[in-house]
Amino acid sequence: MPEAPDAGDGGDMKSVKENVLTWLRWALAYGFGRLILRWEARRGNLVARALVDPGIQDDPYRVYEEVRAAGPDVAGKALTPATISHAATKQLLRSPDFGVGDGHGELPTPLRRLLIRLQSLEVAGPMDPPSLLAVDPPEHTRYRRLISKEFTARAVARHEERMQKVAHQLLDDLESSRTADLVDAYASLLPVAVIADLLGVPEERRLDVLAWGNDAALTLDPGLSWREYRRAEAAMRELHAFIDTHIENLRANPGDDLMSRLVAVRDDDQLTTVELHAIVLLTLGAGFETTVNLIGTGAVLLDRHRDQLALLREKPELWPNAVEEILRIQPPVQMTLRLAYADTEIGGRSIPRGTAVTAMIAGANRDPQVFPDPTRFDVTRSNAHEHLAFSSGEHYCVGSGLARLEGSVGLRTLFERFPDLRVTGEPRLRDTRILRGYESIPVELRAPVHSG
Numbered sequence: 001m002p003e004a005p006d007a008g009d010g011g012d013m014k015s016v017k018e019n020v021l022t023w024l025r026w027a028l029a030y031g032f033g034r035l036i037l038r039w040e041a042r043r044g045n046l047v048a049r050a051l052v053d054p055g056i057q058d059d060p061y062r063v064y065e066e067v068r069a070a071g072p073d074v075a076g077k078a079l080t081p082a083t084i085s086h087a088a089t090k091q092l093l094r095s096p097d098f099g100v101g102d103g104h105g106e107l108p109t110p111l112r113r114l115l116i117r118l119q120s121l122e123v124a125g126p127m128d129p130p131s132l133l134a135v136d137p138p139e140h141t142r143y144r145r146l147i148s149k150e151f152t153a154r155a156v157a158r159h160e161e162r163m164q165k166v167a168h169q170l171l172d173d174l175e176s177s178r179t180a181d182l183v184d185a186y187a188s189l190l191p192v193a194v195i196a197d198l199l200g201v202p203e204e205r206r207l208d209v210l211a212w213g214n215d216a217a218l219t220l221d222p223g224l225s226w227r228e229y230r231r232a233e234a235a236m237r238e239l240h241a242f243i244d245t246h247i248e249n250l251r252a253n254p255g256d257d258l259m260s261r262l263v264a265v266r267d268d269d270q271l272t273t274v275e276l277h278a279i280v281l282l283t284l285g286a287g288f289e290t291t292v293n294l295i296g297t298g299a300v301l302l303d304r305h306r307d308q309l310a311l312l313r314e315k316p317e318l319w320p321n322a323v324e325e326i327l328r329i330q331p332p333v334q335m336t337l338r339l340a341y342a343d344t345e346i347g348g349r350s351i352p353r354g355t356a357v358t359a360m361i362a363g364a365n366r367d368p369q370v371f372p373d374p375t376r377f378d379v380t381r382s383n384a385h386e387h388l389a390f391s392s393g394e395h396y397c398v399g400s401g402l403a404r405l406e407g408s409v410g411l412r413t414l415f416e417r418f419p420d421l422r423v424t425g426e427p428r429l430r431d432t433r434i435l436r437g438y439e440s441i442p443v444e445l446r447a448p449v450h451s452g
């Protein structure tokens with residue numbers, strides 16, 4: 001573990017204090033856990049390997065299958081159990097005996113409390129209370145109610161036309177190119193435009209928000225290094241400063257968007273500033289950090305399975321089911337964590353109170369008991385929608401309807417506009433473990449024209 005930092009560039013006492021606080025937050029939230037996970041991974045602990053072993057980044061599914069072989073429902077040592085079957089994973093995510101443990105359920109309670117005391121508004125991330133992902137009912141129910149009406153089927157349908165228009169505009173910009181990086185030019189820009197509309201983020205700030213969101217998303221990974229954490233904290237600082245200015249602007253000029261409505265709730269004293277920031281930061285980040293992976297992974301899968309693409313061309317009504325199948329076979333969120341609040345049982349195994357259990361979503365999505373021939377990518381699979389890519393229970397993804405529509409509109413429009421699109425070269429994966437998807441996908445947009 002790196003040593004606690006000194007004053008850094010500034011050299012004054014304030015920056016020494018800031019740096020020490022940053023280091024302490026990292027050490028508590030990630031540093032100690034990272035040491036333990038690496039140690040466990042070296043000793044062959046499969047769950048720890050899935051979380052930190054750099055050797056399995058290309059294909060974590062190998063390890064998930066080893067976990068299943070050791071399970072079959074719940075596997076792993078006493079300290080790091082994980083659910084791998086579909087039934088046990090769903091049971092874990094829905095059980096009232098489990099909760100999210102302040103977003104750091106893996107930490108012993110005294111360390112968790114200390115971490116919360118060291119948190120501050122300027123750097124609070126998506127896994128810090130009062131983010132929806134880090135709180136349990138009744139607090140969770142209150143926040144969730146404030147935003148869920150913006151994501152009903154009817155509310156989501158209102159975004160379709162705009163989504164379609166943005167997709168076409170982005171692809172218009174590629175008309176004169178023969179090659180592109182699909183993530184940079186399309187997969188990342190479509191979701192950020194959609195969520196920015198929803199939150200009233202002005203057009204000129206969207207690329208900044210995208211860059212900060214990419215760095216802030218690193219905090220979802222339990223094995224975060226000191227260097228990555230510093231980058232993530234700097235991004236979160238920028239995001240919170242941006243949210244502050246944005247709130248002031250919307251207070252003066254409210255728009256017809258979720259954020260303006262939340263600011264009004266804040267001003268009715270129903271929401272504190274910290275709560276408002278937490279909701280906005282999470283919705284903003286969750287809105288594009290995952291959907292970019294759905295679109296990128298979907299494009300690569302379809303490129304590698306041209307027969308499935310041909311089927312979609314013949315029967316475009318299959319697109320929504322194709323999105324379910326992409327989410328099943330390569331979920332953008334690979335796993336999540338729950339903490340036992342009581343002595344309980346999952347998949348027939350007893351779990352003592354205080355145990356953190358990993359829900360291996362990506363493994364559950366390939367459970368052969370539920371999905372026959374689970375490694376086959378089949379856009380006609382009739383029960384593909386039974387995947388757990390959006391979790392289950394209290395924290396079931398509030399944006400799932402929006403994400404499904406974005407995936408379907410985004411991928412369909414891409415392949416309709418560029419029917420000969422091909423992935424050229426090896427797409428590069430992101431470094432993150434909890435979020436999985438591509439950082440870069442080199443593509444040729446049209447078949448080369450041969451003369452003569």
Ligand code: HEM
Nearest residue numbers: 132133286287290291294333336390391395397398399403
């Ligand atoms: C393919 C895209 C997406 C995937 C795979 C995804 C996945 C997930 C998952 C797995 C969770 C629950 C984590 C847990 O149980 O610990 C979650 C929660 C959440 N997602 Fe999504 N998400 C996606 C898109 C979106 C979008 C577009 C939005 C917003 C516009 C969004 C907003 C949220 C929020 C606010 C939560 C917290 C819900 C709660 O804790 O009650 N997500 N998402």
